[in-house]
Amino acid sequence: MIEIDGSYGEGGGQLVRTAVALSAVTGEEIKVTNIRENRPNPGLKQQHLKALETAAKICGARVSGLSQGSSELFFAPVEIKGGKYNIDIGTAGSITLLLQCIMPALPFVEEKVELTIRGGTDVAWSPTIDYLKHVTLRALEQFGYAGSVTLKERGYYPRGGGSVSAVFEPCKLHGFHFRKTEGNKKTESNPVGEGLKGEKSMMEEIIGVSHASNLPAHVPARQAESARSLFLEAGYDARIDVSSSEFFSTGSGITLWKGYCGGSALGKKGLPAEKVGRQAAEEVIKELRAGAAVDIHLADQLIPYMALAGNSSFTVRELTLHAATNIWVTEQFLDVKFKIKEKEGLFEVSVG
Numbered sequence: 001m002i003e004i005d006g007s008y009g010e011g012g013g014q015l016v017r018t019a020v021a022l023s024a025v026t027g028e029e030i031k032v033t034n035i036r037e038n039r040p041n042p043g044l045k046q047q048h049l050k051a052l053e054t055a056a057k058i059c060g061a062r063v064s065g066l067s068q069g070s071s072e073l074f075f076a077p078v079e080i081k082g083g084k085y086n087i088d089i090g091t092a093g094s095i096t097l098l099l100q101c102i103m104p105a106l107p108f109v110e111e112k113v114e115l116t117i118r119g120g121t122d123v124a125w126s127p128t129i130d131y132l133k134h135v136t137l138r139a140l141e142q143f144g145y146a147g148s149v150t151l152k153e154r155g156y157y158p159r160g161g162g163s164v165s166a167v168f169e170p171c172k173l174h175g176f177h178f179r180k181t182e183g184n185k186k187t188e189s190n191p192v193g194e195g196l197k198g199e200k201s202m203m204e205e206i207i208g209v210s211h212a213s214n215l216p217a218h219v220p221a222r223q224a225e226s227a228r229s230l231f232l233e234a235g236y237d238a239r240i241d242v243s244s245s246e247f248f249s250t251g252s253g254i255t256l257w258k259g260y261c262g263g264s265a266l267g268k269k270g271l272p273a274e275k276v277g278r279q280a281a282e283e284v285i286k287e288l289r290a291g292a293a294v295d296i297h298l299a300d301q302l303i304p305y306m307a308l309a310g311n312s313s314f315t316v317r318e319l320t321l322h323a324a325t326n327i328w329v330t331e332q333f334l335d336v337k338f339k340i341k342e343k344e345g346l347f348e349v350s351v352g
């Protein structure tokens, strides 16, 4: 049995999710102690419980400690089973974080896994559904990972009620080295902002989605417009879709991405739509200017997959505590050692 100190490093929900996912992959029983000890509201919360319950269901695992506020979890997987699963997280618990808890195990299932999940699609402190689809899953494809998500309805805080279907196929992972992609930044020698090879490629455009539900149509339009004008000022072209809907919950948000660098922001009562758009655009510009291959969030998310795939690396502008913690947890399960090198103002993270 592997014992994991849940208060290590960042000591958040992600540490528990990665430990459970890698327990499912390796078949090792785990005990996680001191869960979220340093958080203001320690122990397991509703959204963590739903993710862990789902992992337990897919692995036919024996579990104990699955209750609100629990600081200790025991998880003993039996076998990862494919098939169809219907999950209702309730309220606006993050759908993407639930998936984070099971996705590393899904390449190793014998049959495909199909999930229908209800919950939050665009909620704070988690990847938005568009980020998962267009940044995380596109990056994982490079390892040979086979997964797709389809958004049916957005779910915003606090009512949630969003709906997503996700399909994961068994697959064999292989290593990949993420390197900086040159962009469509307009420069003197490249006045139309073309890609390096002189072609405008989808990969190199800043793309985005600005959305709202039960709010006036000018809200997502203004979010998109302010992001677009900030990009223009910074010398980048952007194509941002605008959508206005009437879903179960009310809210707005925007997700922008280019290659493996993304940024997002959510609307809030009293927060002008222009600020929302600018906030997301600023995040992307910061990442692009740093010249790293992946953004700081994708960096922590890639860690378990890199260890499973082997022979992989990326560069990132900052190594967050989330990333360092994920490296530590991953090394507890797999016979790998990550290397971190500082190079030209960036961090290069690699695994053999």
Ligand SMILES: Nc1ncnc2c1ncn2[C@@H]1O[C@H](COP(=O)(O)OP(=O)(O)OP(=O)(O)O)[C@@H](O)[C@H]1O
Pocket: 010, 011, 012, 013, 014, 015, 036, 039, 048, 097, 124, 125, 126, 127, 128, 131, 264, 296, 297, 298, 300, 301, 322
């Ligand atoms: N804006 C964002 N874009 C993309 N990914 C994000 C964003 N914000 C957070 N994430 C990702 O969401 C995950 C959050 O992990 P974290 O441990 O904080 O989760 P948590 O369950 O909310 O835990 P806790 O409640 O203990 O903080 C990380 O993988 C992080 O990279």
